[in-house]
Amino acid sequence: MRLFNILAIVAALCATTVIAGMEQLAAVLPSCALDCMMTSVPQSSCKATDQICLCNDAHYIAVLQKCVLTSCTIRESLATKNVTTSTCGAPIRDRTKIVSHAGVAGGVIALIAFILRMVARFRCCGGVFGADDWTMMLTMAFLVPLSALSVVLANAGLGKDMWTLPFDNITHILYIYFWDELIYLSILPLTKISICCFYLRIFPDRTFRTATYVTIALNVCYWIAFILISVFQCRPLPGAWHRWYEEEKYKCNHINAQGWAAAALNMFLDILVMVLPLRQLYGLNLSVKRKSYVICMFGLGIFVTLVSILRLNSLIHFASTTNLTWDYVTVGYWSTIECDVGVICACLPAIRSLLRRVSPGLFGDTAQAKSAYGLNSHSRGTGSQFTPVPVQSKNGDRQFYPLDDVESSDETRLHHPHPV
Numbered sequence: 194m195r196l197f198n199i200l201a202i203v204a205a206l207c208a209t210t211v212i213a214g215m216e217q218l219a220a221v222l223p224s225c226a227l228d229c230m231m232t233s234v235p236q237s238s239c240k241a242t243d244q245i246c247l248c249n250d251a252h253y254i255a256v257l258q259k260c261v262l263t264s265c266t267i268r269e270s271l272a273t274k275n276v277t278t279s280t281c282g283a284p285i286r287d288r289t290k291i292v293s294h295a296g297v298a299g300g301v302i303a304l305i306a307f308i309l310r311m312v313a314r315f316r317c318c319g320g321v322f323g324a325d326d327w328t329m330m331l332t333m334a335f336l337v338p339l340s341a342l343s344v345v346l347a348n349a350g351l352g353k354d355m356w357t358l359p360f361d362n363i364t365h366i367l368y369i370y371f372w373d374e375l376i377y378l379s380i381l382p383l384t385k386i387s388i389c390c391f392y393l394r395i396f397p398d399r400t401f402r403t404a405t406y407v408t409i410a411l412n413v414c415y416w417i418a419f420i421l422i423s424v425f426q427c428r429p430l431p432g433a434w435h436r437w438y439e440e441e442k443y444k445c446n447h448i449n450a451q452g453w454a455a456a457a458l459n460m461f462l463d464i465l466v467m468v469l470p471l472r473q474l475y476g477l478n479l480s481v482k483r484k485s486y487v488i489c490m491f492g493l494g495i496f497v498t499l500v501s502i503l504r505l506n507s508l509i510h511f512a513s514t515t516n517l518t519w520d521y522v523t524v525g526y527w528s529t530i531e532c533d534v535g536v537i538c539a540c541l542p543a544i545r546s547l548l549r550r551v552s553p554g555l556f557g558d559t560a561q562a563k564s565a566y567g568l569n570s571h572s573r574g575t576g577s578q579f580t581p582v583p584v585q586s587k588n589g590d591r592q593f594y595p596l597d598d599v600e601s602s603d604e605t606r607l608h609h610p611h612p613v
Contacts, residue, residue, distance in 0.1 A: 221272075221276050222272070222273055222276055223265060223269035223272055223273060225261070225264040225265040225266075225269055226261060226265060226269065226272075226273040228260075228264065229257055229260035229261050229264055229265075230257065232256075232260060233253055233256045233257040233260060234247070234253070236252070236253065236256050237250050237252065237253035237256075238250065238252070238253075239253065248281045261273065266438075267437070267438045268360060268438055271355065271356040271360070272356075274356035275356040275357055278354075278356070285354075285357065286353065286354055286519065287352060287353055288352035288353070288519070288522050289347040289348075289350070289351065289352035289353060290347070290352070291352060291522060291526060292343055292346055292347040292351050292352045292522055292525060292526065293343050293344045293346075293347035293348075295343065295526040295529055295530065296339070296340045296341075296342070296343020296344065296347075296526070296529050297340055297343060297344065299340065299529055299530055299532075299533035299534075300336060300337065300339070300340025300341075300343075300529075300533060301340075302533060302537065303333075303336055303532075303533040303536040303537055304333070304336075304337070306536060306537045306540040306541075306544060307329065307333050307536065307540055309540065309543070309544045309547055310326070310329065310540040310543040310544060311326070312547055313543040313544065313546045313547035313550075314326055314543060320543070320546065323390065323391075323394050324390040324393070324394075325387045325388070325389075325390035325391040325393075325394065325539075326387075328383060328386050328387040328390055329383075329384075329387045329536070329539060329540070331383055332380055332383040332384055332387060332536060332539075333536070335376045335379045335380045335383070336380055336532060336533070336536060338376055339373065339376045339377065339380065339529060339532060340529070342369055342372070342373050342376075343525070343529060345369055346366060346369055346370070346373070346525070349362050349365050349366045349369065350362045350363075350366060350518055351366050351370075351518055351521060351522060351525065352518070352519070352522050353518055353519065354516055354518070354519050355516045355517055355518045355519065356516075358518060360438070363437060363517075363518060364434055364435060364437070365434075366518055366521075367433065367434035367435075367437060367517075368433075368434040370434075370521065370525075371423075371433045371434055373525075373528075374423050375420060375423055375424065377528050377532060378416065378419045378420055378423060378455065379416060379420065380532045380535070380536075381415075381459050381531070381532065381535065382412035382413065382415050382416040382462070383412075383416070384532070384535040384536055384538075384539055385408075385412050385462055385463070385466045385535075386409050386412050386413070387539050388466055388538075388539050389405050389408050389409045389412070389466060389469075390409075391539070391542065392405050392469065392470055393405055393406075396470065396473050398473065401469075401470075401472070401473055404469060405469060408462070408465055408466060408469060411462060411465075412462055415458055415459070415462060419455050422446070422451060422455075423451070426445055426446045426448060426451065427443045427444065427445040427446070428443065428444050428445075429443065431443075432444070432445055433445075437517070453505070456501065456504060456505045457505070459501060460498060460501045460502070460505070463497055463498045463501060464498060467495070467498070496534060496538075497531065497534050497535050497538055500527060500530055500531045500534055501531055503527055504524065504527035504528055504531055
């Protein structure tokens with residue numbers, strides 16, 4: 194495994210010692226590292242007692258690295274790295290607060306957005322619960338643990354250099370990361386499914402609804418496929434968190450290829466969900482305030498895609514990491530932000546509805562929207578204003594809401610000459 198082969202080389206990167214002090218180092222350094230130092234120091238141009246010179250001697254480091262690579266195990270390499278970096282006075286790095294703060298802060302904001310959405314759906318606020326709301330509840334059931342696990346990972350040492358951690362902590366971090374990955378792969382499609390269900394509450398056009406159902410099906414397939422791929426990424430399954438030091442015992446997928454495939458397909462589905470309603474909205478004649486709000490809504494959708502791109506870029510370093518508990522931080526917090534922003538975006542229409550009711554003077558808009566859905570052939574010709582009125586659909590229970598529900602959850606069914 195390239196990661197740990199490099200770790201074995203790097204383990205003695207800053208290694209220094211003096212020949213007379215070997216007895217003291219013998220108590221904390223593996224014997225393989227001591228042997229490598231004994232054979233490497235004579236090949237250096239530095240004196241054996243010149244610690245600073247040895248720390249900066251590239252030839253000495255290269256010889257020592259090669260020896261450690263062939264002589265020491267992964268655990269021995271990490272133990273050597275921990276001792277030698279301290280000897281050379283290397284700084285102690287710590288990004289654990291980034292891990293916990295990003296997870297908790299983003300989770301709290303997303304939870305507030307969800308609570309406001311639920312309040313907007315209460316009948317006292319003029320709302321009605323739908324499939325999109327129930328799907329969002331399931332999404333939040335995954336998002337809350339994702340945020341909480343950020344704290345667990347930070348406490349275990351995610352955000353510190355790998356060689357500074359106890360070996361059990363490394364295994365524990367990878368174990369938590371395994372479950373974190375499954376939660377992440379569940380939140381992404383569920384958020385998009387919730388948005389699609391919201392579209393179904395608004396648009397009665399049969400072609401559009403068919404396209405929306407296909408999009409939902411694609412997200413379900415993505416969910417099932419990558420959950421199974423992630424669960425069985427190693428055979429036997431515990432290899433997902435044990436392979437870092439026992440690679441020969443496990444057969445694992447190409448983890449980087451798996452991550453890139455999941456990220457690329459998720460970006461495609463993000464864009465698909467974002468552009469899906471554009472044709473339906475094209476015929477609307479909106480006021481400046483409404484147009485600004487719709488632009489903001491879709492702008493945030495673009496931001497979700499941008500976050501996905503940034504996370505995709507972090508996978509480049511994920512592939513070649515030689516220090517997983519340090520380099521996994523970037524992938525981790527971008528994944529958390531991606532989930533949080535997606536939930537916030539999905540909750541914005543209901544939040545807008547609630548704000549309109551709480552402060553109609555500030556958030557209200559008296560302008561009427563023209564839509565081909567709300568105009569019969571005669572009114573299209575005369576350009577008369579459309580006022581939504583309740584209608585009963587063929588199946589007697591399906592509800593369609595006006596396109597104004599993008600900004601208001603007034604539970605008025607959308608009039609359509611041919612309800613689906």
